[in-house]
Amino acid sequence: MQTRTLGKSGPVVSALGLGAMGMSGAYGQADRSESIATVHAALDAGVTLIDTGDFYASGHNEMLLGEALRGRERESYQLSVKFGMLMGAGHSFGGYDSRPEAMKNFLSYSLTRLGTDYIDIYRPARLDPAVPIEETVGAIKEMIDAGFVRHVGLSEVDAATIRRAHAVHPIADLQFEYSLISRAVEAEILPVLRELGIGLTAYGVLGRGLISGHWSAGHVAGPGDLRGRSPRFADGNVEHNLALVEALRRIAVAKGCSVAQLAIAWVAVQGPDIVPLAGARTRERLSEALPATELVLTGDDLAEIEKAVPAGTARGDRYPAAFMSSLGAGN
Template structure:
């Protein structure tokens, strides 16, 4: 597994990262705990070093799962990217974001305990808190870096102005944000800002929550524990239109001797050495499919064919429900 560096001052990580969110029940369906742990082990054994989670995934379940999976592994063999601050309610639902300095430190001690580690490698607010200046939040993370509990500052789903303000307080290693063939809103302003400042990107949603994986079909909507039916891109005529794009992409992939998922992941990786695709594999089967994407080289002609199959802006429907779109720094 090759490596890439997250920004000028960030760590070297594997070309692909592992996103653990989907291993928590209630996201994309119910999971097998043993299979989830085996998938983490397989990812590490394959050379993936970056693992992404958040303290609100399953109200801490995801971190406890990773804590179990990582037990006994050398601490310097993996890097943990942890998001914090999302406020949950019993019975489900969000009630905002808390990025106050005191809350930063409170969330951190709980994450360290659940993960069973003495530090996290990249610590980032899950979303912007409109009531707390980003400078105060980053200042609190800097204090935790100075104290040895955190190694690097990260950001998630924020726009160019917030990136600049945060970076002025302490160097930011990377921005985690959705980026895929059908989610390209970062290209006009956010991506140039990152490159100007020497900040990396960890791109999540590279398969758009499975929509452009080549495996999802409308027949899967509504199965127990799968919340994708709430998302506009997975609904009705939007889904039909978007699946037609997937079929066009499939023809390009087959000509390249790759799967749709591999081609979509490789497209993100091809957008720059400063971008690390985070793959949300929930099983060893899906992980095994994703791994070859790290070595799939796309020529200029390949990229042109992919663009023809899935033109920029071709997808229909927002990437989140309307209420959630207001919490992200860029649109679709």
């Protein structure tokens, strides 16, 4: 497994990370034993960066990871944890809370559920409009000084917020959705990250499965699957978006790889400061994703991919309308 460094101040991590959200029901019922086996397989393959959020299924994801990681050498992996998104009973959305006192409370629970003494990268899940980012980052810095956190990260914030946060304490990385069909990070945010020496961990590299090559127009999202509310999977949009996937498939066949591998490789090749997160929840999907960062894409390949899926060509927002205002950039 190749490695990459997250920014000037961040840790050295595997070139491909593991996103664990789907293991806790975000895409419908997940198999607990298979999820744990997938975490083990990822670690055995050299994946060191594991991403979660304390609000994923109201703590379920952290408890699952705590079980999966038990007995593993702590220095052999890095935990990236998001906090601050409030959840009500029945997993209803309750807003954001990034106050320093709330952050310290969230951190205490995460440490316990994960069974660890420290979090490698700790980040607010979104910008809390009621709390200056300087206060949140300053409080995380206190936790770094106390030994409970090693690095500060951000998630889905704009360029101005990145600058303000970085002025308080060096930011290791920004987590942002980035894929062939979600390229909002490119215009303003990615240049600022590179100016300041901040890494990017890219989630949604397969568009939540939409550009994985495994989704079909007739497929219906099952109970609990958030894609059932996603504009890009809605009737009238999904057919258009899947036509883009078929254009990618022709390139993938010529390269001797899968569509998913091609899509992940495209993100990885956008810069050595970018680490794609594979949201695999089965060993089969993990095995498909692992070779992607070693796939060589030539200039001609990249031109063909750009022609097949031009920037801004996907239909539908990447989140339902109610959540779009909380994002650092749009599509």
